Amino acid sequence: MNAVGLAAFAFVGATKAIRERFDLFGVAVVGLVTAFAGGTTRDLLVNRVPLALSSPVEIAVGTFGVVAAVGVGAVVESANDHPVTVSADAVGLASFATAGAIVATNAEIGGFGVVALAVVNAVGGGAFADVLLDRSPFVLLDDFYASCAFLGGLAYWLAVQLGASGELSAFLCVSVTFGTRVLAVRYGWEVPTAQTLRTAD
């Protein structure tokens, strides 16, 4: 699952960079940043050497995502919206949120830390990539995306508090994140803005 996520995130990031006409070096950097920057930030925050730098397998999987994006980008126009891409991306979101929640729990940094690292791990890479592409991170603007990782991290933390095993908690986190994301795409969920709240009054 983690591998699916790495490849999907690298693919999505590289595709965005191709669309912005970055050169191939830039495409590779943005793709790898999308795949690895979330986990790297997570590792920095709990003070350990980022794993990604020393894992040849993970690097290879991420690079595969970049190469696929360049290959597919030569054929398809908007590979980003293809159901396969969207599904793989949701798998990545769920897998990364769970990894973040687990690392935070092991580092014993409390409930907010668990939820925060689930979100950072899941969407930090994409947000960093958006900054490199000179735009606001899309997760902050609309769409129901980071919120899925938030809910997944919350489910993980609650499960651990209620005495669930690590396996069960991880399963819950994956299910909640993936499930809410699929529903969000299917039904076009959006997080309201302060403006829509005001209008709703």
Next chain:
Amino acid sequence: MNAVGLAAFAFVGATKAIRERFDLFGVAVVGLVTAFAGGTTRDLLVNRVPLALSSPVEIAVGTFGVVAAVGVGAVVESANDHPVTVSADAVGLASFATAGAIVATNAEIGGFGVVALAVVNAVGGGAFADVLLDRSPFVLLDDFYASCAFLGGLAYWLAVQLGASGELSAFLCVSVTFGTRVLAVRYGWEVPTAQTLRTAD
């Protein structure tokens, strides 16, 4: 004082995100980043696990600032320029600069490090938030804002060099940062640009 600063920074950051029509998740993230990213960067630079992640009280105070911004944003248009906001923000600037100077001194990283961490702690969160809002950090452009933290950090370091106690040095840092900021707002101080220097010749 630290609590006033956290709430004020979260409020200011969240208000900026509301104005840019970020969704409520984005508003919360930008608000919390404004409040916590400076201290988190400081902690990363001296190699310790960021405190904010494991302090429920601080998180609650920051969240209060975000909620206040959403509530007030529904009523007032430019809450950012309100005297109460500006004063609370100056308190935060002084409190955060002092915290940065103290952490740097304890980590024994020299005079530049003390001043640099005072500035990073005080304005790093706001600068990070501006990047998320897809603009250049306002502290780099004009206004006399980061310079107050710079002068405060310098005062702290000089006081320590001259044998002052930690308490006195901290008091000096708070006073200089807060005092110069209040004067800067009152009299519209600005840091010159290289262009104005050239014209002045």
Next chain:
Amino acid sequence: MNAVGLAAFAFVGATKAIRERFDLFGVAVVGLVTAFAGGTTRDLLVNRVPLALSSPVEIAVGTFGVVAAVGVGAVVESANDHPVTVSADAVGLASFATAGAIVATNAEIGGFGVVALAVVNAVGGGAFADVLLDRSPFVLLDDFYASCAFLGGLAYWLAVQLGASGELSAFLCVSVTFGTRVLAVRYGWEVPTAQTLRTAD
């Protein structure tokens, strides 16, 4: 060599900030970020306290670069493209890439880590500065710049794998990075984009 690089990077970064009409505080920050953020990120990634914060000599050299940029900026319009600047910048690129490769090798983080830290150390500061200037890092867009550090880091890693001494490997890294950069400027090399690949089919 490291000093030449620090001064050149600070000069180039400060010149960019002057052109964007940042105030002098912002000019100093962007200059120092260009000089030090690459090495700082490298140190964070291998979990050590960034050296730059506690080295008065390095800070002084970086500050010299900033002051020079402000002084020269008052006289010359585009000091950035001057052959002296371009050469000093290439020296910095080579020196920083080598420092990154050495630190990564000492931290034992594998081949990808060696190449990645060579690139991060060499171009991370400039990329960070570009984000502060609210643009995409130029190294991702075109030009043959980060690729030189990539090739240098690769040469270093290969040399170490083949049993070369640390000195020889470092010499190779410097030569490859500097050499390819000089050739790239001389002959206008560019990394292709996915679009040019498609057209070439």
